[in-house]
Amino acid sequence: MRLLLQMLAILVGGSALGLGLNALSHAPVRLGQPVYAAAESGTATCSAPHGASAPDGSFDSISRQEASSLCTACTAGFVDARPASEFAKGHIPNAFHLPPHGHGDEAQVVASLRHYGTVVVYDSGAGCDLAETVARHLRTEGLNDVRILAGAWPAWEAGGEPAESGACAACEGRP
Amino acid sequence: MNRRTILTLLRMLVGALFIYAAWTKLPAFDAFAEEIANYRLLPAALVPLFAAFLPGIELLAGAMLLTGRWTRPAALLLSAMTLVFIAALSQALLRGINLTCGCFGGAEVATWGTVARDVVILVAALVVAWKAERPAHRLT
Numbered sequence: 605m606r607l608l609l610q611m612l613a614i615l616v617g618g619s620a621l622g623l624g625l626n627a628l629s630h631a632p633v634r635l636g637q638p639v640y641a642a643a644e645s646g647t648a649t650c651s652a653p654h655g656a657s658a659p660d661g662s663f664d665s666i667s668r669q670e671a672s673s674l675c676t677a678c679t680a681g682f683v684d685a686r687p688a689s690e691f692a693k694g695h696i697p698n699a700f701h702l703p704p705h706g707h708g709d710e711a712q713v714v715a716s717l718r719h720y721g722t723v724v725v726y727d728s729g730a731g732c733d734l735a736e737t738v739a740r741h742l743r744t745e746g747l748n749d750v751r752i753l754a755g756a757w758p759a760w761e762a763g764g765e766p767a768e769s770g771a772c773a774a775c776e777g778r779p
Numbered sequence: 780m781n782r783r784t785i786l787t788l789l790r791m792l793v794g795a796l797f798i799y800a801a802w803t804k805l806p807a808f809d810a811f812a813e814e815i816a817n818y819r820l821l822p823a824a825l826v827p828l829f830a831a832f833l834p835g836i837e838l839l840a841g842a843m844l845l846t847g848r849w850t851r852p853a854a855l856l857l858s859a860m861t862l863v864f865i866a867a868l869s870q871a872l873l874r875g876i877n878l879t880c881g882c883f884g885g886a887e888v889a890t891w892g893t894v895a896r897d898v899v900i901l902v903a904a905l906v907v908a909w910k911a912e913r914p915a916h917r918l919t
Contacts, residue, residue, distance in 0.1 A: 607851060607852055607855070610849050610851075610852035611852040611855060611856045613852075614836070614839055614840050614843065614849065614852055614853055614856050615836060615856060617839055618832070618835040618836030618837070618838065618839035618840060619831075619832040619835055619836060620835065621835035621836075621838060621839050622831045622832045622833065622834050622835020622836065622838075623831050623832070623835065624835070625805055625808075625831075625834065625835060625838075626808045626830075626831040629805060629806070629807075629808050630806065631806065631807040631808060631809045631810065632808050632809065632831075633808040633809045633811070633812040633826075633827040633830045633831055634809075634827060635827045635828060635831065636827070637827065638822075638823035638824045638826065638827070639812040639813060639815070639816045639823055639826040639827055639830070640816055640823045641816045641817045641818075641819050687810075687813045688809065688813070689807060689809045689810040689813055690810075692809075
């Protein structure tokens with residue numbers, strides 16, 4: 605009995621300690637906000653094993669250089685399909701965050717993307733097809749010119765292209 | 780090196796291991812929550828709570844093992860947690876879920892090797908729990 609009480613004390617004390625550390629953390633988890641898996645079907649960090657989610661050629665790819673010029677000219681909408689924490693660490697300027705499982709501002713994001721002739725989707729590129737999953741979803745929403753960024757985020761970063769960090773301000777109503 | 784010294788070192792090693800595991804999670808609780816969610820075991824609403832609780836429990840129980848206070852309950856609790864980790868990892872691998880394990884920060888991909896490592900940690904924690912606070916003559 606004493607042993608169980610001691611275990612319970614460690615459990616409760618440790619939990620309280622964890623809550624305190626989370627509150628002090630620079631990247632805390634929001635306790636009241638549900639956290640979903642990276643994808644609701646298939647694999648977790650990837651929506652599906654690389655190459656298995658859609659036939660090759662389903663989506664046109666776009667090179668980093670071409671995407672960069674579209675970014676500068678603001679003629680394309682950029683969509684980041686990675687998890688929120690990765691998005692917050694760094695993403696293409698003014699990109700919309702839209703992971704495969706969606707989020708509360710998804711309708712706003714899709715509406716905003718309709719203002720662009722071209723939509724460029726990217727993910728972490730680590731053998732994942734998150735971007736393809738999101739691109740497929742956007743196509744079902746009626747967006748026709750949806751492309752996948754060749755080399756994904758690592759290529760963008762390695763190419764020294766502009767980036768910004770932080771949460772997705774664009775998701776909350778940028779035209 | 781006698782048996783008692785070996786058990787003391789093992790206790791401290793297991794304690795330090797869990798302190799390190801907690802330490803790696805402290806800079807990014809939000810990323811750890813996503814890693815937990817990717818196991819697809821918990822309801823999404825409970826994931827943030829577990830992400831906040833787990834590092835604290837690892838830290839406190841690990842510190843107790845390191846300092847030798849409440850060794851048996853701390854080791855048993857960490858054993859139970861490791862058993863849950865093994866079950867969670869195994870179900871993910873059997874379901875074909877491709878995920879990072881979330882064990883020691885970074886982007887370590889979960890494999891059966893990760894499960895084997897957890898089994899070793901489990902055995903070590905159980906040994907510490909079993910031998911803890913025994914009379915000295917039983918240890919030497």
